[in-house]
Amino acid sequence: MDLRTVLVVGTGLIGTSAALALRKRGVRVLLADREQGAVRLARELGAGEEWSLDGQAVVERVDLAIIAVPPAYVASELLELQRLDAARFYTDVASVKAEPIHRAAQLGCDLTTYVASHPLAGREKSGPGAARDDLFLGRPWALCPTEEADPEAKTAVLRLIELCGANAVEVSASDHDRAVAVVSHAPHVAASAVAARLADATDVALGLAGQGVRDVTRIAGSDPGLWLGILSGNASPVAEVLEAVANDLADAASALRALAEGDGTATGEITQLLKRGVVGHDRIPGKHGGPASSYAVVQVVIGDRPGQLARLFQVCDEVGVNVEDVRLEHAPGLPLGIAELSVEPGAATSLTEALRERGWQVP
Numbered sequence: 001m002d003l004r005t006v007l008v009v010g011t012g013l014i015g016t017s018a019a020l021a022l023r024k025r026g027v028r029v030l031l032a033d034r035e036q037g038a039v040r041l042a043r044e045l046g047a048g049e050e051w052s053l054d055g056q057a058v059v060e061r062v063d064l065a066i067i068a069v070p071p072a073y074v075a076s077e078l079l080e081l082q083r084l085d086a087a088r089f090y091t092d093v094a095s096v097k098a099e100p101i102h103r104a105a106q107l108g109c110d111l112t113t114y115v116a117s118h119p120l121a122g123r124e125k126s127g128p129g130a131a132r133d134d135l136f137l138g139r140p141w142a143l144c145p146t147e148e149a150d151p152e153a154k155t156a157v158l159r160l161i162e163l164c165g166a167n168a169v170e171v172s173a174s175d176h177d178r179a180v181a182v183v184s185h186a187p188h189v190a191a192s193a194v195a196a197r198l199a200d201a202t203d204v205a206l207g208l209a210g211q212g213v214r215d216v217t218r219i220a221g222s223d224p225g226l227w228l229g230i231l232s233g234n235a236s237p238v239a240e241v242l243e244a245v246a247n248d249l250a251d252a253a254s255a256l257r258a259l260a261e262g263d264g265t266a267t268g269e270i271t272q273l274l275k276r277g278v279v280g281h282d283r284i285p286g287k288h289g290g291p292a293s294s295y296a297v298v299q300v301v302i303g304d305r306p307g308q309l310a311r312l313f314q315v316c317d318e319v320g321v322n323v324e325d326v327r328l329e330h331a332p333g334l335p336l337g338i339a340e341l342s343v344e345p346g347a348a349t350s351l352t353e354a355l356r357e358r359g360w361q362v363p
């Protein structure tokens with residue numbers, strides 16, 4: 001089915017990102033939020049037009065309404081939108097699925113026109129100002145149709161996912177919630193626990209912070225209010241994963257205590273955890289949801305001057321090398337840094353040679 005008009009309720013990070021992606025594909029988008037400022041900013045960013053009611057009636061029934069509000073408000077928003085007959089079909093994007101669906105059933109929502117969904121893409125920033133039209137490109141987007149759902153409602157949500165450039169993954173709500181406890185929600189709490197150690201760390205310690213601690217704690221910078229809602233909505237599955245993580249941490253701490261007291265055999269336990277970590281890390285699928293791939297990394301020294309990265313990418317373009325990922329390491333106190341370019345292993349040598357020929361320092 002074609003989505004000609006879509007209503008986005010909740011013009012924050014996710015709602016506005018979806019709106020921008022849809023606008024880019026020529027879809028007409030209407031915007032609503034309980035905060036007028038959020039609608040205004042989304043509109044100014046080109047995400048669509050303001051949704052308005054004619055008294056208590058909708059002016060125009062849209063093809064699909066996307067409910068992009070915190071998990072606890074999804075069901076009541078769905079009820080209200082269905083009462084207004086605002087759309088033919090409805091979805092939401094909340095990070096938890098079983099509870100909003102259960103609540104919607106309890107409130108008496110029409111489950112035939114509703115298919116819950118969840119894009120596995122986001123950022124540690126909130127609000128329309130953080131939105132990006134390419135946020136969902138190549139990312140998984142779960143959809144959880146219930147038995148009651150009309151097949152056409154599912155088709156509408158699949159079209160939304162396709163228009164946003166994401167990869168649809170159909171899964172039951174309970175399997176979804178157990179899965180995201182492992183890959184998103186428990187990692188978030190673990191990141192917060194590590195970041196919390198930094199709250200009273202010394203300036204010396206913080207001055208020595210490198211990329212590792214930034215990688216591990218990035219998501220800990222997210223909105224605590226939103227995350228309290230996400231974790232509360234998936235409490236048991238998240239608690240189960242955290243208990244397992246806590247056991248591993250407690251075992252590692254005991255082994256290190258034993259090691260500090262001279263028990264050399266304790267290294268075995270620590271090695272086992274580190275090795276299990278490598279196995280788990282390597283199982284994370286690569287870009288576009290494909291199998292985990294190992295790219296070659298080409299390190300290039302770059303000066304801290306405007307335009308350096310653009311010139312570096314220009315060389316990659318000239319020699320036809322696709323940069324799969326890029327990471328910047330800054331050298332503290334020095335006017336230079338290192339750009340780490342991840343490329344297909346077969347392309348690393350030719351890129352290195354091309355860069356050196358053009359005067360770049362490739363250590």
Ligand SMILES: NC(=O)C1=CN([C@@H]2O[C@H](COP(=O)(O)OP(=O)(O)OC[C@H]3O[C@@H](n4cnc5c(N)ncnc54)[C@H](O)[C@@H]3O)[C@@H](O)[C@H]2O)C=CC1
Pocket residue numbers: 009010011012013014015032033034035038068069070071073077093094095096118119120121122123124125126127128223226230
């Ligand atoms: N932040 C992230 O990285 C991701 C978030 N999600 C889910 O997307 C949903 C939205 O999250 P974000 O966009 O990050 O949050 P956000 O805080 O950027 O935006 C939420 C917006 O919803 C509005 N809102 C709240 N209650 C409302 C109501 N009852 N009616 C109308 N508007 C209301 C707020 O004013 C705000 O503008 C949440 O359910 C979240 O679990 C899904 C994937 C990633």
Ligand SMILES: O=C(O)C(=O)Cc1ccc(O)cc1
Pocket residue numbers: 094095119120121122123124184219
């Ligand atoms: O910032 C990131 O990398 C994320 O992975 C964000 C995120 C947060 C919540 C979700 O439900 C899905 C994705």
